[in-house]
Amino acid sequence: MTPTTSWGPCCHSVSWKPNWGLHWKVVEMGGAAMLTVLLAGMCLWSSTTHTDQSSVGSSSEGPDDSTNLLCTCENNKGTCRNGTCRGDYCFYTKVHGREERGCFQRDHYKEQCYTNFLGLYVLCCSNNLCNVNSSAPPDPAVEPTREGNGVILLVAVPLLLLLILSVGVCGLVLWLRSRSQHHRLGYSKDHDVTMLKVPSGADPTYGDVFDEFCTSGSGTGLPYLVQRTMARQISLVECIGKGRYGEVWRGTWMGESVAVKIFSSRDEQSWFRETEIYNTVQLRHDNILGFIASDMTSQNSTTQLWLITHFHQLGSLYDFLQYSSVDPEGCLRMCLSVACGLVHLHTEILSCQGKPAIAHRDLKSRNILVKMNGQCCIADLGLAVMHSQTSDYLDVGNNPRVGTKRYMAPEVLDESIRMDIFESYKQTDIWALGLVLWEISRRTIVNGNTHTCTHTHTHTRNYEVNKNALSSLIGT
Numbered sequence: 001m002t003p004t005t006s007w008g009p010c011c012h013s014v015s016w017k018p019n020w021g022l023h024w025k026v027v028e029m030g031g032a033a034m035l036t037v038l039l040a041g042m043c044l045w046s047s048t049t050h051t052d053q054s055s056v057g058s059s060s061e062g063p064d065d066s067t068n069l070l071c072t073c074e075n076n077k078g079t080c081r082n083g084t085c086r087g088d089y090c091f092y093t094k095v096h097g098r099e100e101r102g103c104f105q106r107d108h109y110k111e112q113c114y115t116n117f118l119g120l121y122v123l124c125c126s127n128n129l130c131n132v133n134s135s136a137p138p139d140p141a142v143e144p145t146r147e148g149n150g151v152i153l154l155v156a157v158p159l160l161l162l163l164i165l166s167v168g169v170c171g172l173v174l175w176l177r178s179r180s181q182h183h184r185l186g187y188s189k190d191h192d193v194t195m196l197k198v199p200s201g202a203d204p205t206y207g208d209v210f211d212e213f214c215t216s217g218s219g220t221g222l223p224y225l226v227q228r229t230m231a232r233q234i235s236l237v238e239c240i241g242k243g244r245y246g247e248v249w250r251g252t253w254m255g256e257s258v259a260v261k262i263f264s265s266r267d268e269q270s271w272f273r274e275t276e277i278y279n280t281v282q283l284r285h286d287n288i289l290g291f292i293a294s295d296m297t298s299q300n301s302t303t304q305l306w307l308i309t310h311f312h313q314l315g316s317l318y319d320f321l322q323y324s325s326v327d328p329e330g331c332l333r334m335c336l337s338v339a340c341g342l343v344h345l346h347t348e349i350l351s352c353q354g355k356p357a358i359a360h361r362d363l364k365s366r367n368i369l370v371k372m373n374g375q376c377c378i379a380d381l382g383l384a385v386m387h388s389q390t391s392d393y394l395d396v397g398n399n400p401r402v403g404t405k406r407y408m409a410p411e412v413l414d415e416s417i418r419m420d421i422f423e424s425y426k427q428t429d430i431w432a433l434g435l436v437l438w439e440i441s442r443r444t445i446v447n448g449n450t451h452t453c454t455h456t457h458t459h460t461r462n463y464e465v466n467k468n469a470l471s472s473l474i475g476t
Contacts, residue, residue, distance in 0.1 A: 068086040068087055068088060068103075069086065069087060069088065069089070069090055069103065069126065069127065069128050069130075070084055070085075070086055070128045070129055071084065071085055071086070071087060071089075071090035071091075071101070071102065071103035071128075071129065071130070071131055072084060072090070072101045072102075072129055072131050072132045073085040073101055073102040073103060074099070074100055074101045074102070079102070079103070080102070084129075085102060085103045086103060087102075087103030087104050087105055088103075088104070088105050088106040088109075088126075089103065089104055089105075089106070089109060089112075089113075089124050089125065089126055090102075090103050090124070090125050090126070090127070090129075090130050090131040091103065091104060091112060091113070091122065091123065091124050091125075091131060092122075092123040092125075092131040092134035092135075093120065093121065093122050093123075094120075094121045094135075094136040095117075095119055095120045095121070096119055099135075099136075101131045101132075101134070102131075109124070112124065121136040121137075230253075230292070230293040230294075230295045230306070230308055231295040231296075231297040231306055232297075233253055233254070234251045234252070234253045234258065234260060234306075234308065235251055235252050235253075236249045236250075236251045236260060237249070237250045237251055237252060237257075238250050240259075240315070241315075241316075245263060245264070245267045245270055245382075246261060246262050246263040246264055246267060247261075247262045248260070248261050248262070249261075249262060250311060251308075253292075253308070257311040257313075258292060258308050258309070258310065258311050259308070259309045259310065259311040259312070260306055260307070260308055261306070261307040261308075261309065262304050262305070262306055262307075263304070263305040263306075263307070264304075264305075265302065265303045265304075265305065267305075268305060269397075269398055270382035270383075271294070271305040271307060271382075273381075273382050273383070273384070273397045273398075274294075274307060274380070274381050274382040274384075275294040275307065277358065277381040277384045277386070278291035278294075278307075278381065279291075280355055280356065280358070280386070281353045281354070281355055282349050282351075282353065282354065282355040283355060283358075285340075285341060285344040286337075286340075286341075286375070286377070287337045287338065287340045287341030287344065287375065287376065287377050287378060288341050288344060288345070288377055288378055289309050289310060289369060289377045289378065289379035290309060290310035290377075291307075291308075291309055292308040292309055292310070293308045294306060294307050294308065295308070309379070312369045312370060312371055312372070312377070313372075314369070314370040314371070314372065315369070315370065316365065316366050316367070316368060316369055316370070317334070317365040317366075317368040317369065317370055317376055317436070317439075317440070318364075318365035318366045318368075318439075320370045321365065321439060321440065321442075321443045324443070325443045325444070325445050326440070326443060326444050326445070327444065327445050328444060328445075328446065330374055330444075331440055331441060331444040333374045333375055334370075334374065334375065334376050334440050335437050335440055335441075337375035337376045337377070338368060338376045338378065338433065338436060338437070339433065341376070341377060341378040342360065342363065342378065342429060342433055345357075345358040345359070345360060345378070345384075345429075346358065346359065346426050346429070348387070348388065348389060350389075350390070356386040356387055356388040356395075357386070357387045357388070357389075357422065357426075358381070358384050358385065358386050358387075359384060359385045359387075359422065359425035359426050359428070359429055360378065360381065360383070360384055360429050360432075361383040361384060361385060361403055361425055361428065361429070362380060362382070362383045362403040362404065362407075362432075363378070363407065363429050363432040363433060363436065364404050364406075364407045364432060364435075364436065365436055365439050366404075367379050367380040368436065383397075383402075383403060384397075385397070385422065385425050387422035394420065394422055396419070406435075407431075407432040407435055408428070408431075408432075409427065409428040409431035409432075411424070411427075411428075412428055
């Protein structure tokens with residue numbers, strides 16, 4: 001009995017017969033069938049692989065592949081279809097108020113999600129439609145917190161109050177200053193205070209100023225209004241002397257030469273005392289150095305105290321006697337002028353506007369100036385003492401300076417002087433006057449001869465001098 005087998009369209013049908021001669025023919029046909037099955041399987045595997053690759057390619061380009069995320073998109077780049085797109089990640093960005101949504105592949109994750117640009121906000125997510133309702137957080141600078149407002153108020157309110165207070169104080173100071181100026185102007189008009197006048201048709205000189213203001217009844221120098229601005233009107237020309245307590249300069253004021261004695265700030269007491277003495281009523285005298293003004297100024301960040309007086313180009317009596325000699329007539333003229341100046345200082349004038357008695361306390365040839373007419377005038381009243389008989393008041397001042405030892409009287413050197421009696425100071429001036437007269441006489445030509453002036457006042461004093469003889473000498 002022979003069976004029949006069907007293989008389909010690409011196979012053969014074989015009939016089995018009970019004939020063993022046909023055995024090898026059947027085996028041959030079976031091998032061919034197996035080969036046919038093997039070829040068919042390879043064709044099926046190849047078609048399946050091609051189908052998978054085509055499906056993968058189509059899923060990367062179109063929205064039909066269910067393996068990628070479904071995201072909302074808002075762009076015009078061609079990847080958006082009906083407001084959605086597919087990719088590995090969804091994103092949401094906001095920059096300068098402009099929002100954008102979309103998707104991207106895994107290869108662009110770092111450059112898309114990790115950005116540090118100022119004003120750019122990026123949100124990346126990996127769920128379907130996770131970027132639909134995404135939004136950027138509010139800007140803290142646009143919406144300040146209540147705590148920030150409180151800090152601003154705490155700082156702004158005190159500053160505003162301080163500004164208002166400062167403006168008010170400045171306005172009050174300016175108003176008071178203006179009122180004070182108007183008051184002073186009104187006071188000057190009521191009391192008929194004459195301002196500094198300039199002679200018409202000629203340059204002003206301080207001689208004209210003295211003729212106008214310094215009458216025989218006052219002698220107090222220039223008006224106080226002129227004294228305060230004197231330093232601005234003077235030009236210093238050259239330094240003509242230096243000492244322990246300051247310098248002496250020649251300056252020009254209104255076209256004429258003046259002497260400017262400049263005190264340092266540490267010697268303010270001497271400057272103040274001398275200014276006070278020179279402003280004494282009726283002090284003016286031909287043999288007292290003429291006072292013009294005193295002022296306080298600043299030079300090179302230091303305070304300077306100025307005392308402006310007449311300028312005498314012959315210098316001090318000490319310097320004059322060093323290089324010049326005098327005849328007997330000139331000797332008497334100098335001695336008489338020094339004595340007249342000292343007498344005027346010692347004399348008290350009793351009147352409605354009188355002058356107190358003044359003792360010099362530092363009379364020496366360096367403090368006496370030589371005038372062009374051969375007379376002398378006494379200067380440097382910084383150590384002077386004033387006394388008034390009407391009030392019996394002795395004004396010694398508050399000056400730590402001391403006089404020159406070589407001109408001191410013996411009672412001053414041995415500290416036996418009565419400091420509370422004005423006559424004691426007058427007697428020390430007479431002692432010093434005698435030494436000055438001796439200096440002048442040593443440089444006087446008598447019978448064609450004169451003493452050489454090589455001495456430096458190295459005279460020796462006997463401290464145990466006879467008091468009676470000294471008193472009789474002072475009384476003469």
